[in-house]
Amino acid sequence: MAALLRRSKNLFKQWNNHVDISLGPCRSMASKVQVGFIGLGNMGKPMAKNLLNNGYPLIATDIFPESCKELQGLGAQILDSPAEVAENVDRIITMLPSSPNVIDVYTGPNGILRKVRKGSLLIDSSTIDPSVSKEMAAAAEKMGAVFMDAPVSGGVGAASSGKLTFMVGGAKEEFAAAKELLSCMGSNVVYCGQVGTGQSAKICNNMLLAIGMIGTAETMNLGIRLGLDPKLLAKILNMSSGRCWSSDTYNPVPGVMEGVPSANNYQGGFGTTLMAKDLGLAQNTASNTKTPIPLGSLAHQIYRMMCARGYASKDFSSVFQFLREEESGQ
Amino acid sequence: MAALLRRSKNLFKQWNNHVDISLGPCRSMASKVQVGFIGLGNMGKPMAKNLLNNGYPLIATDIFPESCKELQGLGAQILDSPAEVAENVDRIITMLPSSPNVIDVYTGPNGILRKVRKGSLLIDSSTIDPSVSKEMAAAAEKMGAVFMDAPVSGGVGAASSGKLTFMVGGAKEEFAAAKELLSCMGSNVVYCGQVGTGQSAKICNNMLLAIGMIGTAETMNLGIRLGLDPKLLAKILNMSSGRCWSSDTYNPVPGVMEGVPSANNYQGGFGTTLMAKDLGLAQNTASNTKTPIPLGSLAHQIYRMMCARGYASKDFSSVFQFLREEESGQ
Amino acid sequence: MAALLRRSKNLFKQWNNHVDISLGPCRSMASKVQVGFIGLGNMGKPMAKNLLNNGYPLIATDIFPESCKELQGLGAQILDSPAEVAENVDRIITMLPSSPNVIDVYTGPNGILRKVRKGSLLIDSSTIDPSVSKEMAAAAEKMGAVFMDAPVSGGVGAASSGKLTFMVGGAKEEFAAAKELLSCMGSNVVYCGQVGTGQSAKICNNMLLAIGMIGTAETMNLGIRLGLDPKLLAKILNMSSGRCWSSDTYNPVPGVMEGVPSANNYQGGFGTTLMAKDLGLAQNTASNTKTPIPLGSLAHQIYRMMCARGYASKDFSSVFQFLREEESGQ
Amino acid sequence: MAALLRRSKNLFKQWNNHVDISLGPCRSMASKVQVGFIGLGNMGKPMAKNLLNNGYPLIATDIFPESCKELQGLGAQILDSPAEVAENVDRIITMLPSSPNVIDVYTGPNGILRKVRKGSLLIDSSTIDPSVSKEMAAAAEKMGAVFMDAPVSGGVGAASSGKLTFMVGGAKEEFAAAKELLSCMGSNVVYCGQVGTGQSAKICNNMLLAIGMIGTAETMNLGIRLGLDPKLLAKILNMSSGRCWSSDTYNPVPGVMEGVPSANNYQGGFGTTLMAKDLGLAQNTASNTKTPIPLGSLAHQIYRMMCARGYASKDFSSVFQFLREEESGQ
Structure with missing residues (x-):
């Protein structure tokens, strides 16, 4: 069913592109699918805001409650754990400090993969070891989900102004779907090759x-x-x-x-x-x-x-x- | 008298500039003062040719006789030693492999400074230790001559096409005179400061x-x-x-x-x-x-x-x- | 029961020490407990021989069958996997090329920890990342066994002549038992501190x-x-x-x-x-x-x-x- | 005549060695030849004292007058310049901070070589560039003198207690004469080869x-x-x-x-x-x-x-x- 959802979503996107091309890839007056966002730190928060500003309903979580409040005030729904976020959406973006955090958020006891929907697209924008990205991709695949690594270049300023560069690794056929979301947060979205090459x-x-x-x-x-x-x-x-x-x-x-x-x-x-x-x-x-x-x-x-x-x-x-x-x- | 020569030459240059400005700083149908050139290696030879092509009569020397022949065929006068060159011109360019060669060509028994004319402008385009450039400048000053360092960036190709960059160190009031010559061999002539800063x-x-x-x-x-x-x-x-x-x-x-x-x-x-x-x-x-x-x-x-x-x-x-x-x- | 076995063994050792002290810590005419040995490469093979020479009955395994034959000819019993070795002894020494091999031999599907006896002493002489040693120790502890790291200095020659230096990390109260075995293979056995410090x-x-x-x-x-x-x-x-x-x-x-x-x-x-x-x-x-x-x-x-x-x-x-x-x- | 002096001195030394061997190379009841010492810094001063203590009359100089006073109190004669020292002795030891000081003390306007006696032995214990040692040796040779480099290892303590190690470069036939003096200040005097090898x-x-x-x-x-x-x-x-x-x-x-x-x-x-x-x-x-x-x-x-x-x-x-x-x- 998730695959079906994804397919219909893609058709929808094509229609958007057709009627709304002058507004760029992220603009659409039509309602958009919910996106999960995990990790609302210095970088994650402005990135999440840009998704909200582009009309994406957001379900988010972070280990620091205070980081969540500001997003909640802007209309995001806040849940308690990555697992709960994963239960409710089929596109998730993660933005975390380091490899151990990524491992925990994906494979920990309350991690995404405990409750991930089949067919979900999981995009990790953390900067971590490419071998961890590959492990996460393999673990996601076992659950029927797709993992892509998409670390950024550009700092807090670029995150706020939506001018980040994303370097994306993962299955090429999923790149268009990833790019649709990432384009709301960045001005360059570059496909680099298989999983881990974004990190590389x-x-x-x-x-x-x-x-x-x-x-x-x-x-x-x-x-x-x-x-x-x-x-x-x-x-x-x-x-x-x-x-x-x-x-x-x-x-x-x-x-x-x-x-x-x-x-x-x-x-x-x-x-x-x-x-x-x-x-x-x-x-x-x-x-x-x-x-x-x-x-x-x-x-x-x-x-x-x-x-x-x-x-x-x-x-x-x-x-x-x-x-x-x-x-x-x- | 050398100073007088230099002064008259400068007047002459102004006149050239006046009537001939569209041809750039190196072009002139009028005859030009003789220039000495010492060091006709891979870099020196094409540089010397560019001076010839720009109408400067050349008096040159090199320790390898075969390097001299080609220049002689193009109209340069060949002499036996740096000292003899120095006796006959009041502008000399040197292009040598390393510090010891420069020390020898300037201060050796048949070196420039044995016979240098008062008021001469000596431009060294070798890449050497800036402290050696300073020593040469001090030695030249004792003889009433002016030494400038003017190493190049750009290789043999840039030397042939006259597109070198010269980085020039030395007395600022002599820079214009140096630039006149160097512009025939390079497209950028940058003044860097006191003697040695070109090397630096x-x-x-x-x-x-x-x-x-x-x-x-x-x-x-x-x-x-x-x-x-x-x-x-x-x-x-x-x-x-x-x-x-x-x-x-x-x-x-x-x-x-x-x-x-x-x-x-x-x-x-x-x-x-x-x-x-x-x-x-x-x-x-x-x-x-x-x-x-x-x-x-x-x-x-x-x-x-x-x-x-x-x-x-x-x-x-x-x-x-x-x-x-x-x-x-x- | 394994603890009981270990205790009786220690008594036995004391008795040995008492009657047989002039022969050093490894010599005894009395029969000795069986020891497991996993990894019969350039270093492991001569180390295993020295255990045999010191009277320890050996149960060994290696992924290369030919490495096992020589030991078999000298009286060692050969089994198919680390798990099988672990079923039959309560002291095991491992000597493997790198961290992934150690992880596999201990925690893989046919690994030691699948069948380890409670109270077993597991000594790893491989040179690996100390953090992997710590992980193996934690995994062993869950199964009621004790893991120590004991990498060596000295090459194949020292392994053959029993002159290796062992640097040992792990619970101090187990060091005497480890030293008893290691002394058969080395002339220096140094206690370094908690698990991982041998590697460090x-x-x-x-x-x-x-x-x-x-x-x-x-x-x-x-x-x-x-x-x-x-x-x-x-x-x-x-x-x-x-x-x-x-x-x-x-x-x-x-x-x-x-x-x-x-x-x-x-x-x-x-x-x-x-x-x-x-x-x-x-x-x-x-x-x-x-x-x-x-x-x-x-x-x-x-x-x-x-x-x-x-x-x-x-x-x-x-x-x-x-x-x-x-x-x-x- | 200096050569003659040196020869007679050497005979004298042989005699000393013959009759007085138990006192070691530096001890002699007979009077000793004067030695020049230039450079009375942290290292030079205790070295000079050890020469005095071994019975060598000393003629010394230093650019800092206060450094000279202490030696004067111990019986050394103080002169104004290296040149004056060189006029009065045929063995000189120099101990200076760096290459430029050595160049100045040897070849400067008041330098040793202005007044050096033919046949003098000049020993430089400074740590400098070996190529400078070679230059000094060549300059000394022109004046009929012999230059050796003899830098030390060991700090102020070893200098005070006469336990320095000297690494000596220079003509092998002069090594014995150098060693006689250096042994008063150090416990090891090692011949390294031609001039500059001590520094090396x-x-x-x-x-x-x-x-x-x-x-x-x-x-x-x-x-x-x-x-x-x-x-x-x-x-x-x-x-x-x-x-x-x-x-x-x-x-x-x-x-x-x-x-x-x-x-x-x-x-x-x-x-x-x-x-x-x-x-x-x-x-x-x-x-x-x-x-x-x-x-x-x-x-x-x-x-x-x-x-x-x-x-x-x-x-x-x-x-x-x-x-x-x-x-x-x-």
């Missing part, structure tokens, strides 16, 4: 990002000590082969750019501890696949040292500050 | 380039092992925060891009041994200024290990091949 | 060993290039603060010592791929505990690169060869 | 020391986090293949050993900034000889980061503290 793409990007950021911080610091003006050096790098996102979009040196964490004492942005977590995932997948990642490993260790030295909650571009000589007297 | 900018750029390249190679290799399609992964990185010159312009994975060394078995391009040399300069300047460069250091060591393992003459993007699992049977 | 001690030792070995290889190579005689340099290091096991006992430079793998083209010894595996475990435990291990991480990556470049089966001291300049012509 | 041996030892120390700190920190008792872990490492000088003689973990800097809040010992300097020398020699030193490089960078973060004057074993998690509240 995310992890790869963040590893290269970390390397580029530390490299930029080292380079800018060296150049400044050699007598170069930091703005001029950034300009030269950005017109040359040293150019990277960290040099041209998110420069870690205070005074070089505006509107980035380095212009605000490294407040906001993407915390060093989160980067260290993602690099831990990269290291794990590399160890498991016996892939050498010398710079990625060292980047992991540097962010780990920073966490040990008081930088855990600063933006990851604060590596510039970490490498720089301390002021006298310290 | 070059070294900084290449260090970040090396880090970005190894990082890209590690990331692409990891992603491929995790089941991602290399072209798709490159596309995702390039629209995300992992983006860098090595991922979007010079991707090291065969099959991802055309017209780059990875598409041609890592032939051509920028050799691993040259990158190792530049990273050695970066390491030296960092050691001397007590600047931590953890990723830059490790990048240096990786390129050094590659040189020891047979990659010395391959393009530096062959680090992808170095990190990748060998074929079975090996 | 092993992993820590091997991480420091890898760092010391690569460090020694780099240092010897640098010294040789600087004109020092390798034997003299080793002598100087060994009387100074650079001294380490890799410099004074297992020097990686051919010609410096005899009887080590470097004297035999890096044949035998401890394979690079095994070291890479142990460093992967170190990295995992460090990531999980958020511990920075910058040199340990880089050592891991270097051994990983060596595996990718054809050094997988050479002794881990071949890192000297890996770092050294290749012969001309290559 | 010293640099190699300290690089391996730094690697071993950071490795020990990482390993101990990881083990402690995994639940191992630090003393027990140290004991296990020291009886296993992880053993090194830093684990068994100078353990960096407070509470493991007494009488080492880790037992005294990392006061005293060998400062992080000095280790960073020696690693800079190792890096320079490795870059110059194109030798890969991946762990040595990273060790250099870690000590450099520590200097930037306030550890410059702490003992180099404080890397344990640097890597360890900060206390809460920081």
Whole structure:
């Protein structure tokens, strides 16, 4: 029956697309099917709001009751556990901090898979180990459900404005249905391949990002000590082969750019501890696949040292500050 | 008198600019002052040709007689030593492999400074240690001449097509005169600050380039092992925060891009041994200024290990091949 | 009843110790209780032989039938699965390649815990992730059995001669019983603390060993290039603060010592791929505990690169060869 | 005539050795030749005192007048410059902070070589770049003098008690004469080979020391986090293949050993900034000889980061503290 529901829903979507194409994939005056949402943290809450704003009735849950209240005020129905959510919908999005949480929310005693409807589409936007994504997919398949991994790039700001990028892994024939929902929360929804490849793409990007950021911080610091003006050096790098996102979009040196964490004492942005977590995932997948990642490993260790030295909650571009000589007297 | 010559030359240039502005800074039907050129290697020879093509009479020398013949055939006058060149011109460009060569060509027994004319402008486009550039500038100043460092970015192709980027350090009031010549050989001529800052900018750029390249190679290799399609992964990185010159312009994975060394078995391009040399300069300047460069250091060591393992003459993007699992049977 | 058996056995042991003390802890003319042994590979087979030689009747199994035959010829009883072994004895030793094998042998469908007797003592001498040891201990406890981790240091030679070192984690009150068996196979049996600490001690030792070995290889190579005689340099290091096991006992430079793998083209010894595996475990435990291990991480990556470049089966001291300049012509 | 003096002195020494062998190489009731000593810092002053105590009349100088007074009180003659010292003796020992000081003291306008007597023996105990030692040796040879490098291992304590180790490079036929003096200040005097090899041996030892120390700190920190008792872990490492000088003689973990800097809040010992300097020398020699030193490089960078973060004057074993998690509240 769930499969039937899904089929009718898809027909419905086609009709929507037909009459309402100018409003984009998420807009429709017609009523929409209920969606479950589990994990209402800093990222999950604005994502859930965007689903509500796009007309999707929401059934949500979170271990922190206070996180649920705000969504309830906006019209979401709140239930007590993932299992109860799973009983009531056939599309669920999860957004959780780490692998153990995902394992618990899917396979724990009150987990989704205890009560999942056959034919349900389960989309996990957490950033976790791809091997856990594969395990969850296998467990879901046994229950007749479909699991996809769809981690995001972009922070709280992008989550609020619906401008996230989703990297999606899983059965290709389910991608259209996943994209319909994800498009309400993001501006880019990229299909990456089989289950786990969304996580893999995310992890790869963040590893290269970390390397580029530390490299930029080292380079800018060296150049400044050699007598170069930091703005001029950034300009030269950005017109040359040293150019990277960290040099041209998110420069870690205070005074070089505006509107980035380095212009605000490294407040906001993407915390060093989160980067260290993602690099831990990269290291794990590399160890498991016996892939050498010398710079990625060292980047992991540097962010780990920073966490040990008081930088855990600063933006990851604060590596510039970490490498720089301390002021006298310290 | 040399100063007088220079002054009259400048007036002459203004007149040229006035009547001939549409032809750009290097074009003029009027005759131009002689320029000295020392170092006719892979880079120096096409640079010298571009000066000839722009109407500058050339007096050149090189330790390899065969390198001189081709230039002689194009109309350059060949002399036996840097000192003899210096006796005959008041603008000299040098393009040499490394610091010891520069020290010898400037301060050796047959070096430029033995016979340099007062007021001469000496432009060194070699990539060397900035502290050597400063020493040369001090030695030139004692003889009444002006030394500027102007290393290039861009390889043999850019040298041939006159599209190099010059990063120039030295007295600001001499920059216009230097730019006049350098514009004949490059499309970007950037003033970086006092003597040595051209080298510093070059070294900084290449260090970040090396880090970005190894990082890209590690990331692409990891992603491929995790089941991602290399072209798709490159596309995702390039629209995300992992983006860098090595991922979007010079991707090291065969099959991802055309017209780059990875598409041609890592032939051509920028050799691993040259990158190792530049990273050695970066390491030296960092050691001397007590600047931590953890990723830059490790990048240096990786390129050094590659040189020891047979990659010395391959393009530096062959680090992808170095990190990748060998074929079975090996 | 198993507890009763164990108690009577302990009394028996005391009696043995009393009358037979000059023969050491493993020697006794009295008959001994049967011991189970699972995993008859390069290490497990000589270990099992030493138990036989010390008078312990053995019940053994291995997935490779040919590995079992030799033991059978020496008097061991061979059964088909770990579960069957567990049905018949109340002391079992396991020696397996990696974490997944241990999980399978203990908790798989034909695993030990399917048929384990209450009160059994299960000793795992595999080198695996300490968190897996903890999981196995918890699973064993549920079945009324006791699990201890007891990884070894020392290679095939030490296994054959009964000179292994065992690092043991688990309930302290069971250590004496474990030591009785382990003493037949090793000359050092060290109690490290709660379950998992045996693995932790092993992993820590091997991480420091890898760092010391690569460090020694780099240092010897640098010294040789600087004109020092390798034997003299080793002598100087060994009387100074650079001294380490890799410099004074297992020097990686051919010609410096005899009887080590470097004297035999890096044949035998401890394979690079095994070291890479142990460093992967170190990295995992460090990531999980958020511990920075910058040199340990880089050592891991270097051994990983060596595996990718054809050094997988050479002794881990071949890192000297890996770092050294290749012969001309290559 | 200086050569004659040296020859007669050598005869004299032989006679001493003959009649006075039980007193060791430094003891003699006969009067001894004057020795010059330049550089009366933390190390130089106690070294000079030991020469005085062994009966050598001393002529000394230092740029800091206060450093000279104490020696003057003990009977040394103080002169104004290295040149003046060189005029008056034919054996000189120098003990200076770094390469530029050595260059200045030997080849500067008031340097030794301005006034050096023919046949003089010049022994430099500074730790500097071996290539500078070679330059000094070449410059000395032009003046008819002999230069040897003889850097020390052992700190201020060993300097005071005359227990330093000297690693000596230079002409073998001069080693006996050098050893006669050096034996008054050290318990080990090792001949390493041609000029510069003393420095090379010293640099190699300290690089391996730094690697071993950071490795020990990482390993101990990881083990402690995994639940191992630090003393027990140290004991296990020291009886296993992880053993090194830093684990068994100078353990960096407070509470493991007494009488080492880790037992005294990392006061005293060998400062992080000095280790960073020696690693800079190792890096320079490795870059110059194109030798890969991946762990040595990273060790250099870690000590450099520590200097930037306030550890410059702490003992180099404080890397344990640097890597360890900060206390809460920081």
